[in-house]
Amino acid sequence: MSRFLPLTIRFVHGGTMVVSSIADARKALDGTWKNKDAATYVKAVRLVEDAANGICRPAIAFAAFKKAAAEQGLLDPVGPSAALSMFDQLWSRDRKGPPR
Known part of the structure; x- marks a missing residue:
């Protein structure tokens, strides 16, 4: 199980x-980025x-x-999880009241 949400x-x-660990982040930083000279990129590599x-604490990095x-x-972009989608469906159904 990974430490971070993917x-x-x-x-x-x-x-x-998919990146969900520090090891994954290291690999991803070697990929093709728009600007490897950007301050945030350089900081991420260091951390x-x-x-x-x-x-360094992994959460900060x-x-x-x-x-x-x-x-x-x-x-x-990340859509809602399957569990959240099910919860939303149940909640909206309960708000409509009992079937008539």
Whole structure:
């Protein structure tokens, strides 16, 4: 089981990757990004590497990775989970009242 909720990254040249760990983030940072000189990208690389070496909290590194990916438009939009969709259906059905 992964430590973080999975993110789907869509690289500049069309490939995708699901990222849900620091190891995944390291691999994804090697992919094709729009701007590897951007401050958020450089910071994410440093923090992910530090987390892999045990000198940075993984949650901080993962947040930096997510911010860099979002800034460059690489995050695939995430729809609601299946459980949330079922809950929404039940809730809307209950609000309508009993069948007539």
